[in-house]
Amino acid sequence: MSTPPAPRPPHERSGGHRILDRYFAAAPVLVPLYAIVLAVAVGAVLMLLIGENPLEAYWALARGMFGSTDRVAASLGRSTPFIGAALAVAFAFRAGLFNIGAEGQLLVGATVAAWVGGFALIGDVPGIVGIALILFAGVVGGGLYGAVPGLLKARTGAHEVITTIMLNSIAVLTVRWLVTSQDPVILRDMNASVPRTVTLPDRARLTLLVDSEPPLHLGFLVMVALATVVWFVLQRTTKGFEVRAVGQNPSAARYGGVNVGRTIALVMAFAGACAGLAGAGEISGTTGFLSPGVFVAIGFDSIAIALLARANPFAVIPAAVLWGSMLSGAAIMQQETGLSIDIVRIVQALVLLFVAADVIVRTIFGLRHVTKAAFEQSHLTSGWGSSS
Amino acid sequence: MGVVVVTDTRDTSAPTAATTAAPPHPSGGSGAVVGSVLLGVVGLLIVFVLAPRLIDDTRGFSFEPPPDALKWTFTPSVLVGVIGAIFVLAAVIAFVASRRWGDATTVSKWALRGSMVLVIPLVLATALALSDAPDTNVLQLLIESLRLGTPIALGSMAGLWCERSGVVNIGIEGMMLASAGVSFTLYASLGDAAGGLWLWTAILIAVLTGGLIAALHALVTVTFRVDQIISGVAINLLALGLTGFLRSEIIVPGGISSGESTEPIGIPLLSRVPILGEQLFTGKPIFFAMFVVVAGTGFVLFRTPWGLRVRSCGENPGAAASLGVDVIRTRYRAVIIGGSIAGLGGAWFSLETQGGFEDAMTNGTGFIALAALIFGKWRPGYAFLGALLFGFSRALGARMQILGVEIGDFSIPSEFWQMLPFVVTIIVVAGVVGRAVAPASVGKPYERPR
Incomplete structure (x- = not known):
């Protein structure tokens, strides 16, 4: 006779419940936090297995990350390129594309920037113009290189996962040749003892904020601005709406009059431009020249960062800072405890795995499980079948 | 009417999974024609541009390790020229076949695919001609x-x-x-x-x-x-x-x-x-x-x-x-x-x-x-x-x-x-x-x- 009382909608609940609801609403933040806790715990177990003291190691890691002003600056400096590269991945995710090519796009952007910086500054070009030119060169280089997989996908349906990975390898090899080749000399500075490009003059360098190792330069703020731009494009422009429409349901987008092929090509070009800007920023801000084998794994790590941030442009910043400062702290940890940096890499991979597998985290920490719709939204990518 | 239905199924049945794919690219429709034209151009380029520039020296494909290996010697310019000519021939056959019996016929398909096999000797012979090595073990x-x-x-x-x-x-x-x-x-x-x-x-x-x-x-x-x-x-x-x-x-x-x-x-x-x-x-x-x-x-x-x-x-x-x-x-x-x-x-x-x-x-x-x-x-x-x-x-x-x-x-x-x-x-x-x-x-x- 009596039916069980229907659960009251949230706004009718008492004070205590309201706090709980806020707590659950914060779950998008809590899940990554708990994922980090879990990953750190697994890392500790691993350290115990090889007879190291995890507390000591993590204490060294923490001091390496935030121990002093200098270390904080170094951590932010290390994080700078990750922001741009992760934005490249995150932006593509929003259009349902999986851009593994940030690695190559960043490298090509850096190369074009180093090339432009090498000869554009011979004359009396003012520094501000020079820096603008260098950064623009990075945008163009990365953008064009990013456009290639986009066009291939739009024209032939070649899956971007495969083509971007291949283009990464092609970029690495091409850049190695450009920078090391002596016959003919292309980008190599023949006055330098090791293969590298010409060092940029001081006026072509982004302003140093803190002279840490690696330095914190103006590029960090450029990257923060870039995140804002990406957010603005996605949320406040017609093109951004089309991008999200293609990402959520390409067939519906096409039916609604969106040119899906062109959108895909544009998205990849814009993504490449983000990564290219990050590369140019590193050339102008951190290194001052390009040498072969530099910037390795930035693009790959950015995939993890973009996934951690759930492809949200603003969330990319804290995720990138976390990632970069872990790597910068790992160097100190290695110096002090002799533990290999790879342990930090394992912890990072586990963070990603636990963030993705939030069911595990939610079960362990007793968080509320997501609804079916939210669950389906949490799937950023799709298999070959539905997206190729 | 029946014809329309047949073409329809061919066009839509294959990419059921590719619902999100870019605008339908020319699916086979002109594929053989484009392919044969491309192959023909490449073949002509090989015959008239590449082959004459290669040395007239002899080179060889060997089939065994060095000492007294079984070997087939040839003149790179001739071999490359012949391969180019075969490309042109295959292109003509594929073109005519696809014009005559419609696209994707077995003849045009195999003429194009078959000639692809010759890319291997073509590349090898060209590379040998451009290097100082007398032969290479195939x-x-x-x-x-x-x-x-x-x-x-x-x-x-x-x-x-x-x-x-x-x-x-x-x-x-x-x-x-x-x-x-x-x-x-x-x-x-x-x-x-x-x-x-x-x-x-x-x-x-x-x-x-x-x-x-x-x-x-x-x-x-x-x-x-x-x-x-x-x-x-x-x-x-x-x-x-x-x-x-x-x-x-x-x-x-x-x-x-x-x-x-x-x-x-x-x-x-x-x-x-x-x-x-x-x-x-x-x-x-x-x-x-x-x-x-x-x-x-x-x-x-x-x-x-x-x-x-x-x-x-x-x-x-x-x-x-x-x-x-x-x-x-x-x-x-x-x-x-x-x-x-x-x-x-x-x-x-x-x-x-x-x-x-x-x-x-x-x-x-x-x-x-x-x-x-x-x-x-x-x-x-x-x-x-x-x-x-x-x-x-x-x-x-x-x-x-x-x-x-x-x-x-x-x-x-x-x-x-x-x-x-x-x-x-x-x-x-x-x-x-x-x-x-x-x-x-x-x-x-x-x-x-x-």
């Missing part, structure tokens, strides 16, 4: 292609098992790397990397490691229904960290960083066939095992009832479940089998080729294997051919580096030859994937109805 190149294709073939079989059951696996690279690293670590620390029984145990460990990581992939993607590509990326990252950790914490401090790799074995009888036998039927164990894996995969997946069930889980898990197939369990099994095969591929790197372990030694092979799988349209035989193609482009790149090809004063840098497999991959994927259809439900998590 048979060795073929065997080298098969050898370098081994991990690619194993990787693509690993992918085939996973994807046919409906689970995308871009973690093959990580599975291979982790297996290579874990197996060598145990081999070095327990067996002193000195061969013998420990070597075989290590190969077994590699297979088990691959299976174990695949089980993790299955747990995360099948049970927890996590985005399958994210899981793959995480596995790749994890493998990179784990193997780096093993190398710097165990292998390097242990002091044994290299050791015995597997010994070549000869297949009884066949290896004694003159000329061919010794080169073709003598090889290392994982190399031979690869053929067994490819054949076995083809047989089990396509010739047994259980294989049909696995494939049905990849096409329509709901329908499979309604017929009593346990989709979850089947996917688990297929993914773990695939991971074990990837583990064997990992052992190829550390235990069969190198006899040691280096950081990131798989060097993108897992991803090339995925490209081979797509090239092979998710079928074992064609995927094997794809692996062979990539193996060939690697072997060819290495051979070209040795030959030292020069165009005028510009000697082609080694980086360009190393790029070859990647460039070939892009061309192949761009050219083929439009017509390749993935298993319909690959990438989609399956939820058991309650």
Whole structure:
């Protein structure tokens, strides 16, 4: 006779419940936090297995990350390129594309920037113009290189996962040749003892904020601005709406009059431009020249960062800072405890795995499980079948 | 009216999975015409531009190792010219055939495909003409292609098992790397990397490691229904960290960083066939095992009832479940089998080729294997051919580096030859994937109805 009382909608609940609801609403933040806790715990177990003291190691890691002003600056400096590269991945995710090519796009952007910086500054070009030119060169280089997989996908349906990975390898090899080749000399500075490009003059360098190792330069703020731009494009422009429409349901987008092929090509070009800007920023801000084998794994790590941030442009910043400062702290940890940096890499991979597998985290920490719709939204990518 | 219906089904039935694809590209419609025109132009260029510029000296294709090798000598300009002429002829035949009997006729298709085989002697003869080497061993190149294709073939079989059951696996690279690293670590620390029984145990460990990581992939993607590509990326990252950790914490401090790799074995009888036998039927164990894996995969997946069930889980898990197939369990099994095969591929790197372990030694092979799988349209035989193609482009790149090809004063840098497999991959994927259809439900998590 009596039916069980229907659960009251949230706004009718008492004070205590309201706090709980806020707590659950914060779950998008809590899940990554708990994922980090879990990953750190697994890392500790691993350290115990090889007879190291995890507390000591993590204490060294923490001091390496935030121990002093200098270390904080170094951590932010290390994080700078990750922001741009992760934005490249995150932006593509929003259009349902999986851009593994940030690695190559960043490298090509850096190369074009180093090339432009090498000869554009011979004359009396003012520094501000020079820096603008260098950064623009990075945008163009990365953008064009990013456009290639986009066009291939739009024209032939070649899956971007495969083509971007291949283009990464092609970029690495091409850049190695450009920078090391002596016959003919292309980008190599023949006055330098090791293969590298010409060092940029001081006026072509982004302003140093803190002279840490690696330095914190103006590029960090450029990257923060870039995140804002990406957010603005996605949320406040017609093109951004089309991008999200293609990402959520390409067939519906096409039916609604969106040119899906062109959108895909544009998205990849814009993504490449983000990564290219990050590369140019590193050339102008951190290194001052390009040498072969530099910037390795930035693009790959950015995939993890973009996934951690759930492809949200603003969330990319804290995720990138976390990632970069872990790597910068790992160097100190290695110096002090002799533990290999790879342990930090394992912890990072586990963070990603636990963030993705939030069911595990939610079960362990007793968080509320997501609804079916939210669950389906949490799937950023799709298999070959539905997206190729 | 009937005609319209027929053309309609051809155009829409193939890319059912490609609902999101870009504007429908010219699907075969003018493909043969475009192809034949392209081939004709290339052929004419070869006959009138390339061939006359090549030296009139003699060069040779040999079929045996150096001393008194069996050899076929030729004049590069003549051979290249003849190949160019054949291209033109094939182009004309394909063009006429496609005009006369419509597109995609057997004649035009085979005229175009058949002439592609001649690309191999064309490239080799041109390269020889541009270098100082008098001859090059062609048979060795073929065997080298098969050898370098081994991990690619194993990787693509690993992918085939996973994807046919409906689970995308871009973690093959990580599975291979982790297996290579874990197996060598145990081999070095327990067996002193000195061969013998420990070597075989290590190969077994590699297979088990691959299976174990695949089980993790299955747990995360099948049970927890996590985005399958994210899981793959995480596995790749994890493998990179784990193997780096093993190398710097165990292998390097242990002091044994290299050791015995597997010994070549000869297949009884066949290896004694003159000329061919010794080169073709003598090889290392994982190399031979690869053929067994490819054949076995083809047989089990396509010739047994259980294989049909696995494939049905990849096409329509709901329908499979309604017929009593346990989709979850089947996917688990297929993914773990695939991971074990990837583990064997990992052992190829550390235990069969190198006899040691280096950081990131798989060097993108897992991803090339995925490209081979797509090239092979998710079928074992064609995927094997794809692996062979990539193996060939690697072997060819290495051979070209040795030959030292020069165009005028510009000697082609080694980086360009190393790029070859990647460039070939892009061309192949761009050219083929439009017509390749993935298993319909690959990438989609399956939820058991309650």
